[in-house]
Amino acid sequence: MSARINNRDHRKIAIIDGHTAFTGGINLADEYINEVKKHGYWKDTAIMIRGEAVWNMTVMFLSMWDYLSGIDEDFDKFRYKFTIKDQIYDGYFQPFSDSPFDDETVGETVYLNLLNKARRYVYITTPYLVIDYKMTQALASAAKSGIDVRIITPHIEDKWYVHAVTRANYRFLVESGVKIYEYTPGFIHSKTLVSDDEYAVVGTINMDYRSFYLHFECGVWTYKSKSVLDIKGDFLSTLEVCTEITMDMINKTKWYKTLMGTLLRIFAPLM
Template sequence: MKKLLNIMANRLFIVAVLILLQLGLIIGVMVSLSGFKLVSNLLRFLNFFLIIYIVNRQENPSYKLAWIILVLVFPLFGGLFYLMFGGRKMPKALRREAMIEAARTHPVLPRNEKILAEIEGQDEQAAKQFRYVVNNAYYPVYKNTEATYCPTGEIKFWHMLEELKKAERYIFLEYFIIDNGIMWDSILEILIEKVKQGVDVRVMYDDAGCVYTLPANYRKILEKLGIRCAVFNPLKAQLVIQMNNRDHRKICVIDGKVGFVGGINLADEYINAYEKYGHWKDTAVMLKGDAVWSLTVMFLQFWNFVYKAMPPSNYDDYWPVYKPEEQPVSDGYIQPFSDSPTDEEEVGATIHFNIINQARHYVYIHTPYLIIGYEMQRALETAAKAGVDVRITVPHVPDKKLVFMVTRANYEPLLKAGVKIYEYTPGFIHSKSFVSDDEIGLCGTTNMDYRSYYLHFECGVLTYKSSIIKEMKQDYLDTLKDCCEITLEDCRKTPAVVRLIRAVLNLFAPMM
């Protein structure tokens, strides 16, 4: 184990050192050139137009403000850093590849207009939410689907093991983090056995998410076992903007019949097999039925984009093979969806906005980070001022201390507006879930922060009038019993120095 940790640490160290050397070289050249008056004046001239360009981009105002301040404070290389890292989106060539692959999936995803019409007959506002996803993310809303809520990682893990053992055709796994331990070793044991039975087993993981948990050659290790493997966006010792884009999704699909989605990665802290940041609270949803087809398409779409060793899969070939034969009794309306930084549509953020803005009585939120811009802050405040019971639960034990300071920096204005904020005292909440008005539920991978909203590939499942909504609400209320409520008095007791540090960090929160 120590040897493995050393290998991973050395790999990250080498990448970091080489990137810093490149940055140092660039900064050194810029400093040297700045001694020439002509070059200095040219940089100021270019920065002026760069600021005009930033102001007029269709981006989050907080994100633009942070970069403008950086360019003004550091005129020598602030503009250069923006050109290198500030564009947020992927390089044009990669974006084009991803969008072409996404377009290939549209014909195999049914719009299910009759189901949308049913929802519209019950609640026009709810129908608008689902129609937004259909029109902009192209993922339909389904019936004929059974949903099971998993309020902890342990419960999801148990269900997942049981379903994996039943696999006959294929197993698709896509996770941000995979870590050797009780959880992954138990799953891997089943995968190896299934490969021997002729099951098509594919695993996809994010390289940055696994840099501390898996060796650099882990793909080859899995492929020697007969498991096809793809690694998203491998870490490289070069300054490239796509290093910001990560595959933050967590998807498991089995035979097109069963699918899992939620915040739970394949690592032992998620099932509390060991304590990392206190007790780990997370959630997921298991689906059985028609809606699993969207999760299948999500995986295959990304697999074709990432896995370059073979010709891309033909979606028309998968539809008759993977579509489930039996149809479970409908459990409300289910809409799995995916969000991508390759387009200009911030699906995850918009769904969050819509749930908050359309709430009539209450909206309860679990999020590990509360790194929000002005628009989200105003949406939460406006809902609370209108009499909606808005509650947000965040961790008490942080995983990232600087990010947690920014989370706490956002407490006071929200509390003043009537939003209720709770910290989960046993440890860390990693769940990303919304539940509202006993009708709408959301469980997925999207955090309330800039990275999830604008940089990462994310996914989730939106539900309407499903049985799991009552379970989600009850789980939220039960979780509150283990939380401490934050008050305005608590915020005002914060030392002035800490408040100042939080304010400065909050200014640059969009870059975190």
């Protein structure tokens, strides 16, 4: 059996005629639009972009399509010909993709870059918080330096063992000053990061080993656009239905749950 079976295409890309594109956490399934409620209310996020940046996402899609189908087609025939009147300035947008077959962890690097760049705040939503030493220290260091670091994770899990590892990471982060909240109505599947009213990322990248190292992923980095404040506003409104995780709550966790989470952390790279 090939180890490449582990390398899942986790991207979600929709492109309309080369001029409009969507990406984010939303898959094509009933629970993603809450027609079926498997884990409480399902909260997700996506971004729509228009303009020249759509070409990046078109190439992402066609590269995988041609690889899987074994064809070699002319990408340029799928490129939308924008005119000056099509252009509307609203900051900067940079779609990016990440492949497990190169030597660069693009998704993790983007997240670390924004954490290190922040001066006032970093707000993050992620369904999983299964992170390595490098990311843990970056979050802790930012909080200790006075940055307002907040993370929203699910309250109702989709995979109990991954949720156990997520919660096992709470203690050190909360002790370091990171504020962690659980989304009380159900499962938060959105993957967003917003910082200082200037930078934001929306995409498919979870804060876990699989997204950082094993999956094909994609996202959109944006700077000084209206979308940045939209993402911040969505985060703050979501906080209203979240429960903050305190040290008192962590200390009251049953000993066997703490032990289980600690043991499962050994297998975190496999989750």
